[in-house]
Structures are given as C-alpha cells and as structure tokens.
Amino acid sequence: MAVHWYPGHMHKAQKEIKEALPQVDVLIEVLDARIPYSSENPMIAQLRGEKPCIKVLSKTDLADPEVTAAWQEFLERERSVKTFTTTTEEPAKMKQILELCRKMLPEKDASVKAIHTMIVGIPNVGKSTLINILADRVIAKTGNEAAVTKTQQRINLGNGITLFDTPGILWPKLENPNSGYRLASTGAIKDTAMEYDDVGFFAADYLIKTYPELLKARFELENIPDTEIEFLELAAARRGALMTGGRVNLHKICEVLINELRSGKLGRISLETPTMIEREVIEMAAVAAKKAADKVDRKERFKTGSLTPDKKDRKEKRQSDRVEQSARMKKQSSRRK
Known part of the structure; x- marks a missing residue:
C-alpha cells in the first residue's frame, strides 16, 4: 500500500x-x-x-x-x-x-x-x-x-x-507494503490518506485466515467464507450496509470492519507476529536484491545499447563505417599536404 x-x-x-x-x-x-x-x-x-x-x-x-x-x-x-x-x-x-x-x-x-x-x-x-x-x-x-x-x-x-x-513521525517510504495496510488498519495513518475499501479487503483477508472464530461471533455467521469479498457481502447483509437494489455498499462495510477492529469490538487481535515478519523481511531482501541486479543490468544495457542481434549488427556496422570514414579523411588530408 x-x-x-x-x-x-x-x-x-x-x-x-x-x-x-x-x-x-x-x-x-x-x-x-x-x-x-x-x-x-x-x-x-x-x-x-x-x-x-x-x-x-x-x-x-x-x-x-x-x-x-x-x-x-x-x-x-x-x-x-x-x-x-x-x-x-x-x-x-x-x-x-x-x-x-x-x-x-x-x-x-x-x-x-x-x-x-x-x-x-x-x-x-x-x-x-x-x-x-x-x-x-x-x-x-x-x-x-x-x-x-x-x-x-x-x-x-x-x-x-x-x-x-517529540511529535509522532512516520517515514517517507514503507519498505514492507503490508506495513502500510497494518498502519492504516490501526489508525496510525490519517483516514484521508487511505482508501477504506483497499484497507478493508486487506483486513478481511487477514482476519479470515487468522481469527475466523472472532469474525463468526461478531457478525453472527455460521461459517466464514474463503474469500474476503464473500465475507464482506455476508457482513454487509448483517449490518445493513446495502444500497438500492440490495447491492453491497463495500465502502460502508469496510469502514465498519476497520472501526470495529480499531476499537477492539472484534476481540483482541494482533496483525503481525515475529515469525510472519521474519518471513517478510527475507522476502523484502530478495526483492531488493532483484531490483539492484535489474538496475545494474539496465545500466549495462544503456552503455552498450540493446543487445538484440539486429541492433547489435547495426551498431557494429556504424562503428565500422565511422572508422573507415576517419581513415579516408586522414588519407585525403595527407594527399593535400
């Protein structure tokens, strides 16, 4: 996020x-x-x-x-x-x-x-x-x-x-994309700087996998669906977060879910564990290493130009033509002397 x-x-x-x-x-x-x-x-x-x-x-x-x-x-x-x-x-x-x-x-x-x-x-x-x-x-x-x-x-x-x-300070760039969602879910980021629907889907997905029993109890559901959209549809029906024609008001139900998560009405919930973070840190390191390698590769390609066979041949021919032209000009210059 x-x-x-x-x-x-x-x-x-x-x-x-x-x-x-x-x-x-x-x-x-x-x-x-x-x-x-x-x-x-x-x-x-x-x-x-x-x-x-x-x-x-x-x-x-x-x-x-x-x-x-x-x-x-x-x-x-x-x-x-x-x-x-x-x-x-x-x-x-x-x-x-x-x-x-x-x-x-x-x-x-x-x-x-x-x-x-x-x-x-x-x-x-x-x-x-x-x-x-x-x-x-x-x-x-x-x-x-x-x-x-x-x-x-x-x-x-x-x-x-x-x-x-000191004032509370965030930092310009969140290296872990999941951290942005977690900060938004707990209210550390102003609501004007986030999308409720986006954060709501993240929270629903995490809660379905980690705290399904708390969701069942809070929203009075017999079973918890496998996907966040199915859960949000059921939760919206329970809370009356519907628009004309019975369509789900996703923004409203996501807002309800986030507010109840923040206030503790869903129960005592942690959004990350040490094991989870250790895994994410390894994944971030791999992503950073790939980005660094890609950057080096782009620099090399920029120096040498595209290395596709046809472009390489054209580049070599241009270099050869420049060498021949330089030789002819030197030869003509020596004749004049």
Whole structure:
C-alpha cells in the first residue's frame, strides 16, 4: 500500500530528534502492541545506535496476549532493549517506566545528575497519554487520530528525570507494503490518506485466515467464507450496509470492519507476529536484491545499447563505417599536404 503522507512537521521532528539524541540517556519508544514491527520507525533505530531503549507496547488490551508475549521475547533479543506492556487503563503501571529507566542506568541513578529520556513513536500509539500520566498533569494533547502533537517540548518529571517529547513521525517510504495496510488498519495513518475499501479487503483477508472464530461471533455467521469479498457481502447483509437494489455498499462495510477492529469490538487481535515478519523481511531482501541486479543490468544495457542481434549488427556496422570514414579523411588530408 502506498502511503502519501509525510507532513512538514514530521520532517522537522526527525531533525530535532537527531540533534537532541546526544543529550539523551535512554530512549522510550512507544509501539502499538498489535503491530510492533510496523509501528517501529526504522529512522529511530538508525539514529539510536547502541543507546538503551525501552520499547513500550501500548494498547495491549486490544492485542492478542500470546502474540504480545512472543513479541516481547523477540524484541529483547536486541542488546540494551527492554520491553514494557501497558494500556491507557493502567496509569499506576505506566509510572513504573521511570523505575525501569533508573534500573537501566544504575551509574547515573546513583549520581546527582539528572537522567534525560526521550519519548518517540509514530502517530496514534498512545504516546501523549503516557506523557500526561508520567508528568501527573496534562501536558500533551491527546486524541484518537494521527498527528496530534506537532512540536517538541522538554518536560521535568521530577525525581531527577527529564523527558523530551517529540511529535509522532512516520517515514517517507514503507519498505514492507503490508506495513502500510497494518498502519492504516490501526489508525496510525490519517483516514484521508487511505482508501477504506483497499484497507478493508486487506483486513478481511487477514482476519479470515487468522481469527475466523472472532469474525463468526461478531457478525453472527455460521461459517466464514474463503474469500474476503464473500465475507464482506455476508457482513454487509448483517449490518445493513446495502444500497438500492440490495447491492453491497463495500465502502460502508469496510469502514465498519476497520472501526470495529480499531476499537477492539472484534476481540483482541494482533496483525503481525515475529515469525510472519521474519518471513517478510527475507522476502523484502530478495526483492531488493532483484531490483539492484535489474538496475545494474539496465545500466549495462544503456552503455552498450540493446543487445538484440539486429541492433547489435547495426551498431557494429556504424562503428565500422565511422572508422573507415576517419581513415579516408586522414588519407585525403595527407594527399593535400
């Protein structure tokens, strides 16, 4: 899925993060527990380097608990990374993040120097809610939509900890096409930058294969069809998403499906697993390698021209004619002398 949404403030935020990182002791990256890989900004990983990082898996009440546990184990394989699961309904638990910061920096905690943290994350993962809870006051504007925070701010959390807040930033190009659909399904991308029908078909296909029992229960169906279009037709009939003549209103039923997925009405659903992502990364690497090889091949063909037999013969004849013409001109020139 192509995402054409990279507001100017996001470009500015990326620059500010890069400038502020040298002052930061530990990074707090908020991820959506339903899509830990797709909601992890690769730019942050590049900028962070070896800096300690707490990956906060938010909205765990909406995610499949078994899959979330698998993600924690997978993410903590990386050096200097700890995971922390939470929801907006657990303010007391959220405050434990500050203690985790101190545990990750025992030498700094024992000194009189303040611990500097930075909180980062893509839009609509619950970053602003977390900041307000950690600060014990409303500092960051919250909203169930993407790109609410637009400026960077520095917050004194007390107890020797300061926090840099940054706007949620996406990145210009999504290498994994499935990530675009997952981000759109969870609301990280503004609805104006996506096609409901397109995202709805993706979500329906995934849910049919992975969570058929949840679909059966929610839409009161005896059986789940094999294809997404058949399911959407049955779901539309159940929800009255029909147009004149009984035709299915695909846009409406896709909108219903996406909204119920986002709100958790379908059940606790994760849209990606570590195993799935490992497979997709291998596939992306193969695609990238093929593109690189094709690019080299195009450059070679551009240098030599088309290598089809007829064009090759014509090119060789032109070169031969130029050599003969040059020889004749030299011969004529020498006669004049």
